[in-house]
Amino acid sequence: MSFSGFKCFACAREQPADYAGFVCPACGGNLELLYPYDELKKGPSALFPVVGRPDIFRYAALLPSTRLDLAAPLRIGMTPLYHAKRLGASVGLDHVYLKDDGLNPSASFKDRAGAVALLRARETGASVIAGASTGNAGSSMACLAASVGMPCVIFVPEKAPAAKIAQLLVFGAKVIAVRGAYDDAFDLCMKISTERGWFNRNTGFNPFTREGKKTCSFEICEQLAWQAPDRVVVATGDGNIISGIWKGMRELHAIGRIDRLPKIDCAQSEASAAICKAVRQLRAGGRLPSDWNAVTIAPVSATTLADSISVDIPRDGLAAVRAVIESGGNAVTVSDEKILAAIPELARQAGVFAEPAAACAWAALRKMAEEKLVRPGERIVCLITGNGLKDITSARRVAGEPFTVDNNIDAVRRLMDEG
Numbered sequence: 001m002s003f004s005g006f007k008c009f010a011c012a013r014e015q016p017a018d019y020a021g022f023v024c025p026a027c028g029g030n031l032e033l034l035y036p037y038d039e040l041k042k043g044p045s046a047l048f049p050v051v052g053r054p055d056i057f058r059y060a061a062l063l064p065s066t067r068l069d070l071a072a073p074l075r076i077g078m079t080p081l082y083h084a085k086r087l088g089a090s091v092g093l094d095h096v097y098l099k100d101d102g103l104n105p106s107a108s109f110k111d112r113a114g115a116v117a118l119l120r121a122r123e124t125g126a127s128v129i130a131g132a133s134t135g136n137a138g139s140s141m142a143c144l145a146a147s148v149g150m151p152c153v154i155f156v157p158e159k160a161p162a163a164k165i166a167q168l169l170v171f172g173a174k175v176i177a178v179r180g181a182y183d184d185a186f187d188l189c190m191k192i193s194t195e196r197g198w199f200n201r202n203t204g205f206n207p208f209t210r211e212g213k214k215t216c217s218f219e220i221c222e223q224l225a226w227q228a229p230d231r232v233v234v235a236t237g238d239g240n241i242i243s244g245i246w247k248g249m250r251e252l253h254a255i256g257r258i259d260r261l262p263k264i265d266c267a268q269s270e271a272s273a274a275i276c277k278a279v280r281q282l283r284a285g286g287r288l289p290s291d292w293n294a295v296t297i298a299p300v301s302a303t304t305l306a307d308s309i310s311v312d313i314p315r316d317g318l319a320a321v322r323a324v325i326e327s328g329g330n331a332v333t334v335s336d337e338k339i340l341a342a343i344p345e346l347a348r349q350a351g352v353f354a355e356p357a358a359a360c361a362w363a364a365l366r367k368m369a370e371e372k373l374v375r376p377g378e379r380i381v382c383l384i385t386g387n388g389l390k391d392i393t394s395a396r397r398v399a400g401e402p403f404t405v406d407n408n409i410d411a412v413r414r415l416m417d418e419g
């Protein structure tokens with residue numbers, strides 16, 4: 001199945017499926033892809049998912065391509081959903097699930113987006129794929145592009161964690177390390193991509209990345225026997241993951257695969273909280289906006305050490321704010337200290353190693369539990385969006401120190417006896 005058109009998040013104007021731009025021609029807003037949901041609802045249920053396909057393309061009925069032969073040959077998605085009983089019990093919750101997207105080919109959630117962006121680039125005959133990234137979107141794009149031999153140019157802040165830069169270089173991307181922040185990398189990538197006619201996968205701007213991200217919702221519901229969870233907690237920077245998660249849930253609902261919608265909770269660092277602030281401000285106003293075009297999201301000066309969610313201007317901000325407000329989710333901010341503390345909590349109580357941005361989702365859920373913003377019996381999915389090996393410097397700050405001994409068994413015995 002392919003998609004039927006585009007709709008603007010801000011002004012709601014629609015464009016036909018052959019519209020070649022990425023943003024709304026009327027107002028410059030971000031676009032979302034539409035599908036013939038009523039038709040899909042009536043169709044044979046075998047259409048969805050494609051049985052036996054071990055990756056996100058099992059949901060071909062709700063993906064924007066008919067050329068799956070052009071998809072990257074790597075296994076993207078179908079990551080495990082763990083019922084983390086001990087972790088949940090530590091804050092009085094019975095049904096906490098961890099969706100471990102750190103197990104994707106390049107070790108982050110971003111492989112979902114990259115896979116669909118790459119497919120679109122190849123389908124439309126692009127010769128180069130480019131993108132700006134806090135690190136993960138770029139290393140993912142580099143990995144996927146390498147798997148099909150597509151030239152790839154990635155713009156990252158020069159201070160991105162070493163592991164992410166190493167990934168970019170190992171996969172053979174042309175890496176432009178920008179002296180500045182992610183937002184500077186984003187703008188540079190926009191300019192050169194337009195000038196050179198490259199396929200630009202920049203988050204928010206490119207509507208196809210959201211299509212990959214929504215597949216996580218399809219998987220979560222499939223893994224829960226086609227039942228929606230009560231909540232999904234999503235660490236948020238630009239807001240593209242959270243908007244993708246909400247779109248995936250809305251689409252499953254529209255085609256009758258799930259019978260109710262979950263709440264989507266936005267987790268941010270206090271030191272990079274543009275979306276949470278906007279949600280709170282709108283809620284304080286007491287009424288849902290009737291005109292989303294009139295909503296503005298004030299930029300912040302992000303300083304969080306959770307590099308993947310360190311964003312001044314959220315590039316999919318409006319769609320993210322809508323996801324939280326329309327779903328009735330919470331907007332939760334946590335300190336960087338709590339984010340770091342969440343890394344060993346996840347690792348020691350669930351066996352899952354998360355990078356700081358990913359641990360932010362758990363830190364936020366812990367806070368929601370402590371503040372009684374969630375009920376003990378709710379089924380809550382915490383997205384683990386990136387693997388802890390992406391940023392071992394942060395992990396080592398909270399992991400403790402090894403016991404150093406000489407090569408001497410007596411020293412080890414003494415240590416063990418001391419407990």
Ligand SMILES: Cc1ncc(COP(=O)(O)O)c(C=O)c1O
Binds near residue numbers: 108237239
């Ligand atoms: C590990 C991780 N978590 C969360 C996010 C936030 O996603 P978004 O910027 O779409 O809000 C990112 C984005 O780079 C990420 O890499």
Ligand SMILES: [Zn+2]
Binds near residue numbers: 026029
């Ligand atoms: Zn518009």
